[in-house]
Amino acid sequence: MRTYSIAIVGAAGLVGRQTLERLEERRFPVGKLKLLATSRSAGAKIQAFGQEIEVEETSPEAFDGVDLAFFAASTQASKELAPQAVRRGAVVIDKSNAFRMDPAVPLLVPEVNPQAARRHQGILASPNCSTIQMVMVLKPLHEAFRAKRVIVSTYQAVSGTGREAMEELKEQTAQVLNGEAIKPEVYPYQIAFNVLPHIDAFDEVGYTGEEMKMVNETRKILEDDTMRISATTVRVPVHIGHSEAITIDFEREVTPEAARGLLSQTPGVVVLDDPRSLRYPMPVEAAGRDDVYVGRIRRDLSSDNGLNLWVVADNLRKGAATNAVQMAELLIREGLLLRK
Amino acid sequence: MRTYSIAIVGAAGLVGRQTLERLEERRFPVGKLKLLATSRSAGAKIQAFGQEIEVEETSPEAFDGVDLAFFAASTQASKELAPQAVRRGAVVIDKSNAFRMDPAVPLLVPEVNPQAARRHQGILASPNCSTIQMVMVLKPLHEAFRAKRVIVSTYQAVSGTGREAMEELKEQTAQVLNGEAIKPEVYPYQIAFNVLPHIDAFDEVGYTGEEMKMVNETRKILEDDTMRISATTVRVPVHIGHSEAITIDFEREVTPEAARGLLSQTPGVVVLDDPRSLRYPMPVEAAGRDDVYVGRIRRDLSSDNGLNLWVVADNLRKGAATNAVQMAELLIREGLLLRK
Numbered sequence A, B: 001m002r003t004y005s006i007a008i009v010g011a012a013g014l015v016g017r018q019t020l021e022r023l024e025e026r027r028f029p030v031g032k033l034k035l036l037a038t039s040r041s042a043g044a045k046i047q048a049f050g051q052e053i054e055v056e057e058t059s060p061e062a063f064d065g066v067d068l069a070f071f072a073a074s075t076q077a078s079k080e081l082a083p084q085a086v087r088r089g090a091v092v093i094d095k096s097n098a099f100r101m102d103p104a105v106p107l108l109v110p111e112v113n114p115q116a117a118r119r120h121q122g123i124l125a126s127p128n129c130s131t132i133q134m135v136m137v138l139k140p141l142h143e144a145f146r147a148k149r150v151i152v153s154t155y156q157a158v159s160g161t162g163r164e165a166m167e168e169l170k171e172q173t174a175q176v177l178n179g180e181a182i183k184p185e186v187y188p189y190q191i192a193f194n195v196l197p198h199i200d201a202f203d204e205v206g207y208t209g210e211e212m213k214m215v216n217e218t219r220k221i222l223e224d225d226t227m228r229i230s231a232t233t234v235r236v237p238v239h240i241g242h243s244e245a246i247t248i249d250f251e252r253e254v255t256p257e258a259a260r261g262l263l264s265q266t267p268g269v270v271v272l273d274d275p276r277s278l279r280y281p282m283p284v285e286a287a288g289r290d291d292v293y294v295g296r297i298r299r300d301l302s303s304d305n306g307l308n309l310w311v312v313a314d315n316l317r318k319g320a321a322t323n324a325v326q327m328a329e330l331l332i333r334e335g336l337l338l339r340k
Helices: A014-025 A075-087 A114-119 A129-145 A163-177 A209-222 A256-264 A317-333 B014-025 B075-087 B114-119 B129-145 B163-177 B209-222 B256-264 B317-333
Strands: A004-009 A030-037 A045-048 A051-054 A068-071 A091-094 A123-125 A147-155 A228-232 A242-250 A269-271 A292-299 A306-313 B004-009 B030-037 B045-048 B051-054 B068-071 B091-094 B123-125 B147-155 B228-232 B242-250 B269-271 B292-299 B306-313
Touching (some): A004 A075, A014 A045, A014 A317, A030 A051, A075 A091, A075 A123, A091 A317, A129 A147, A129 A209, A129 A256, A129 A269, A129 A317, A256 A269, A256 A306, A306 B228, B004 B075, B014 B030, B014 B045, B014 B317, B030 B045, B030 B051, B075 B123, B129 B306, B129 B317, B209 B228, B256 B292
Parallel strands (some): A004 A068, A091 A123, B004 B030, B004 B068
Antiparallel strands (some): A242 A306, B045 B051, B292 B306
């Protein structure tokens, strides 16, 4: 079987490690494997594919001979190094915010807009976690009923921020339970037993970067600039799993039953919607799974033709690593990976 | 000074104790004070107003000579005993769901619809916690700009469920941190490090009781049955303080600046809205305070004339005990308390 020379940039980070695990789990045809990171993590040894691999410091030369590079590092690192990797012949799947809104870069959720992959010029971007799980559900509904307006409030896990945030939540929680003083470091305020209506930086009209990602990325992925979208993104004291309360206004007539039927046939989406038996999606159940869970599907009471939905997914898997590996699988399937 | 003979039903519970504390804190003119509860709590001794008061078992006779009875017990207890208390000459301020939608019963937030108190026939109802903090902000905006449509997603603290839920969150959190097995009792699933899109029972179309309270109570309080409202109510692992992400469509032209100006002059509402300095409302800051905090006031991007807001309040104070004591203060001020 044809194998591919793979590099993972940010291999020591939370999403880098998840990417490695997903490659193994999904039996991705990995040939040579390079684990790259900043000098701080270089020299560390990581077990993968039955070997112990030493983490190397990222450099432009490191991409020589690499077919496919996953970037799971900072936006700054992607901006600097992804073009270098492409110049040396690699295809880049970037999980940062660096290129998502670049018109030359496909922004890809393989189940949603696979056709966009064909336009790639070396770099493909994976959307923000909160966008991915929303478009997975929005796409089939939009195709069938034409979504005009989307209002979303999120309940986002700390793992979206990284490993330090997961540690901070644990430590701070123990401190609060023990009545000890806390000292927030990753977040500006206490995250244990609190919620923060603040993810990413604020712009001049009061929206956060995370909120605007949900607006702009969704439009780009669905190729519909007329769709009106508004988001409130909120950090909650949950380790893994983002939840979203979504209200959608449709042009065409819609019913909860029709939506349920459609979504239950959507690959990658699992309908978990039997409230009378107390079945609805929750982060503790979605964590560790690749699917996007949707429930609480009901008529929106504030419009004539709308739905309310509750969507939950593992932000490290479908929200990040799984989506990136699925992008790579699509590239292979479509003969879009090797550029030489 | 004229004092009033007061009874508190459910005095041993979380909201009962809070009511007692608010009466003391606000120097309410309490004369005789009866603390009532079920037989389970009868005999317990509670410190209040410099005395030690023994909790008595609630009975119809217990209301003899009582001017004002606060009901902070179950809906069932209110249904059974509130009419008895009224028959014996007491005015009842009920915090349960028993009479809220009864057309003969005023549903009161003193800053919002004080005029409704005049119609009382012995029983007045205090709205649900999540409704109170929303209408505190919605009322002035509705008066100025005419709200047509309201979409709200909540982030509700466990203290809304009661003392056992607060204990469950603490114990379960410690168990999860220690890697021990958990056994949910108050909630159907793990609440530590999780979110539950489920508060109160589900109806046949998939809404919860809590969601329908927000819809129906808001319309009753604002005396506007044309306002369209939709809610998703969610329990989060927070001890005290409910948060709400609210989207409002208006008939008249609105700006964030105008809304901010109006709300900053609204008694009981505090505008905390300077995101560039990271100032926004949070449950850990709202807990222990009587005001309703509003921030993240910004144009809704999904409509031509809407706003998004983030509203936080202490669900045990303004959401329950404080509102009830303010209702009593209003009754005295307006000469509506004594019925004999």
